[in-house]
Amino acid sequence: MAEEKRIEDELSYAILLAEQVRSAVDEAKSFKSECNQVGKHVDTIVEKLRAQVRSAQSFYERPIQRIVAEVCKNLERTLTLVRKCKRRNIFRRVFTIISATDFRKAIILLEASVGDMKWLSSILDSNNDNSGIVITLPPIASNDPILAWVWSSISSIHMGPLPEKIEAANQLASLAHDNDRNKQIIVEEGGVPPFLRLLSETTSPDAQIAAATLLYHLSNDKERVGTIVDQVGVRVIVKVLADSPMRVQTWVARLVARMAECNPIAQDDFARENAIRPLVTLLSFETFTGDQKSLVGKQSIHSLVQINQDMDKKSLTDSKNNHHYRPYVSSFSSFHYSEGSSKGGSNHRRERENEMPEVKHELKISCAEALWMLARDSVLNSKRITDTKGLLCLAKLVENGEGELQFNCLMTIKEITSAAEYNADLRRAAFKANSPAAKAVVDQLLRVIKELDSPKLQVPAIRSIGSLARTFPARETRVVGPLVAHLSNRSQEVAAEAAIALGGNEREQLHGLVLLCYLALHAGNSEALEQARVLNALEGVDPKMLAQFPDLKELVSKAVYHINLYHAGPHSQRLLYVP
Incomplete structure (x- = not known):
């Protein structure tokens, strides 16, 4: 209401100015011809302004504001000029110099205002008469045609x-x-x-x-x-x-x-x-069709039911403690939601089932990307995804998906595991050793690392495994081998990620060592390595540290051997490695 009142006030002020100019024209004693011409333009402006007053409350306001402000400015300048024509005192006429040029400038400004007001009226008429978007150019937008196009288009969206x-x-x-x-x-x-x-x-x-x-x-x-x-x-x-x-x-x-x-x-x-709920729902659409057991084992549905019950209890507790909390749908219920229950989405169930496969695929790509961006650097959103059956769905799509869909799912997993690495609550809740979802995710990450020849996919998979290092028990042996194998990967990014991931629980202490080994293997002839005394550092590694990671002992020996090949010296015969 305040905005409408302001527009009405601006229009009223413009009409008042125009009427004052009209009165000044009638009282003019000099430049009568020019003043009469001014009067004709002002009459047209007043007519258009009054028409806007009658229609402004249902109309797009932005062009009215801009154009009426410009009209007022031109009317004020014209009023000052025309009022000078009223004076008959010779003394005042000597010191009030008016020329035909001043009137020509004023008339040009008024003609521009007439053009702007006519354009504004044409937009209103086009919307009332259903005659389409106005593509003419008002004088006010002569230096910026895009402005007129934007005004006309937005006007059509408002009223067309x-x-x-x-x-x-x-x-x-x-x-x-x-x-x-x-x-x-x-x-x-x-x-x-x-x-x-x-x-x-x-x-x-x-x-x-x-x-x-x-x-x-x-x-x-x-x-x-x-x-x-x-x-x-x-x-x-x-x-x-x-x-x-x-x-x-x-x-x-x-x-x-x-x-x-x-x-x-x-x-x-x-x-x-609660955007995460429909995103996971849509991502899981037709994902678990007849083969849930192959992904998460015989107890998967029972596990989902238990998750559902646990979440319902938590939702009730949280809703009492925080009035902003909105309960999030659980794994089992979101599965049925995706199949077209009565809780939203049901209006388009049949359309979804009959959609072309490429349409369904594009939707999954978009939903996976949205989950990725929502989970990025957010522990809370990562937890919301894992509280649904999001991890199970992501693992399944990493297994069966390809291209952009597979990549987006891996990046979402990377964000979730990154959050879990530094948040014990999320780590314990989502990646327990006996969790079907956690097992499915780890299985697919290792499969990507071992079987796919794609650095774009291997990098997020390796980083995710590194983030989950704290969750692996001491007896876990299947993780280290694939990572060590990638230390000599032709992709430097893959090799570096493998080196960092191998640090495990002692990442801060060990990843530097592994990276040094990698550099020695692939840049052993660099003088920078010799100047940095890398050989001394490798030879001085604590044997107890290497004992915790047997695969690294061979890696260090191999790195020392490569450095010795290129840099002869007092250390050249130490720790020789026979490939």
Whole structure:
């Protein structure tokens, strides 16, 4: 109401100024011809201003504000000029110099104001008459045509029929694509609220996709994401994510991922609005079809039931202690939710079942990316994912997925294991030795490390294993071998990650040693190694330390041998290694 009142006041002030100019024109005693010309333009401006007063309350306000402010400025200058024509005192006329040039400048400004007001009226008429987006250029935007295009498009989204709203949103998305200045203009000119309303247009998936695509393009900047959050956009986005056709959900999940990546506040807000539940649900859709036992053993369903019961108890406790807490769906219930229960999503169950496989695949890619970004550097969100059957789902998709889907799932696991490494509660809750989910994750991580020849996938898998080192019992032997094997990997990044992961519980003490060995093996002829006395460091390694990691003893001997090959000296005959 305050905003509407302010617009009305601005329009009233502009009308008052125009009437004052009109009165001054009637009283003019000099430059009557020029003043009459001014009067004609002012009459047109007044007519358009009054029309805006009658329609402003239901109209897009941003162009009205900008144009009326410019009109007022031009009217003020004109009023000052025309009032000088009233004076008849000879003395005043001598010291008040008016020229035809002054009137020409004033008339040019008034003509621009007339053009701006006509353009503003044409937008209103286009929305009332369903005649489409106005593509003419108002004088106020002559130096920045994008401004007029943005105003016209946002106006159509506000007031146009649905096909025009979709067209306008697609045009703005094209403007915003790869152009940060256009994105900023769209946000500054009040585009976010109508885009969110269009996203809620559940009767039209095309409208929702157009809005989600546009918001996605805007969301590559922390401040712009903050604007979406401030407009209560997170709640709208999560609602659409939970119950929309798959094509819509794919774009909305991408939007969640980008917003969470760019702004930690958005990351937290999505979690509070329970975005993780529908994401895990959608990711698990048709993932556990007939082969749950092969993934997690005979007790997997019983385990999920137990998780469900435990979470229900915890939800009741937390809800009593924190009124902001929203209970999160459990593993077992989210499984049924994904199959189309009555708790949201059921409206599109049949559509989902009949969707093309590539559509389902793209949705899973987007959901996995969103979970990755929500889990990144967040212990709380990582726990929320593990409280559902998220780990089981991620492990299954690492096993059967490929390409971007497999990578996104591995990166999500990497974030969760990284959080668990430094948070004992999460580590104990999610990665207990007898946990089917933890076992499934470790099995798939080791499979990726041993069997796949892809540094892009091996790096997050190795890093995850390193983060889980504290969870492995002393008798665990299957982890060290694959990591040592990768110390000589042709990818330096894979080799470095393997070296760090081998540090295990003593990571801070050992990973430096392993890295030195790796450097010696692959850069043994470097003078820098000799100058840094790397050989002395390797020879001085505490045998007790190596005794804890037998595989490293051979690695150290091998590194010493390589250094001796290139740097003859007093140490050249020590610890010879025979390959």
